[in-house]
Amino acid sequence: NAGVMQNPRHLVRRRGQEARLRCSPMKGHSHVYWYRQLPEEGLKFMVYLQKENIIDESGMPKERFSAEFPKEGPSILRIQQVVRGDSAAYFCASSPVESTEAFFGQGTRLTVV
Amino acid sequence: AQRVTQPEKLLSVFKGAPVELKCNYSYSGSPELFWYVQYSRQRLQLLLRHISRESIKGFTADLNKGETSFHLKKPFAQEEDSAMYYCALSAGTNAGKSTFGDGTTLTVKP
Numbered sequence: 231n232a233g234v235m236q237n238p239r240h241l242v243r244r245r246g247q248e249a250r251l252r253c254s255p256m257k258g259h260s261h262v263y264w265y266r267q268l269p270e271e272g273l274k275f276m277v278y279l280q281k282e283n284i285i286d287e288s289g290m291p292k293e294r295f296s297a298e299f300p301k302e303g304p305s306i307l308r309i310q311q312v313v314r315g316d317s318a319a320y321f322c323a324s325s326p327v328e329s330t331e332a333f334f335g336q337g338t339r340l341t342v343v
Numbered sequence: 344a345q346r347v348t349q350p351e352k353l354l355s356v357f358k359g360a361p362v363e364l365k366c367n368y369s370y371s372g373s374p375e376l377f378w379y380v381q382y383s384r385q386r387l388q389l390l391l392r393h394i395s396r397e398s399i400k401g402f403t404a405d406l407n408k409g410e411t412s413f414h415l416k417k418p419f420a421q422e423e424d425s426a427m428y429y430c431a432l433s434a435g436t437n438a439g440k441s442t443f444g445d446g447t448t449l450t451v452k453p
Contacts, residue, residue, distance in 0.1 A: 233386070261439055263439040272347070272349075272444050273429070273431075275440055275441065275442065278437075278440050286440060325438065325439045331438050332389075332438045334387040335386060
């Protein structure tokens, strides 16, 4: 089991472009969580998804950010019209069910120039 | 509202010395507490959780509800313990949705 896979590891976007971050959960895991980590800060919960459903998006900014976890394929975190303040590390975690352990990917470092 | 505070951004000890990484939390209910560790250039991984009451790599942590603390301790630090440590709180048993502290960078000097 390769673990939670995130790609790309590094992503550079110009202001106004779109950023797409991908997360493939561990095999057999149907729950995915996205976190954002700003410089010098801890991880902040953004959204919790199960296959084809958004369960909790209480941490998602109201505009420009969206997430999906289709029946087939990876979970996608999409940021439209990126701004400099979106520069951060974005982490994905997965679990088989609502579990006492979640497994993290290595993160995608987004830089907006 | 849930909050996790790790008061020390940086902590440096010598090899063989005891180490304690502090974590305080704010939550009105019964929390589930976790410690995660991130070694250099590796992914975040769960170190231990309070409900398991286990010791991993010599580390232990006790939940003190009176002081709302969950400090991580190890009696004799090793150089390989150098890493970033995060304390996290979950309102239920779903560890996937957690509130994290800002982390403490532990450096163990030879």
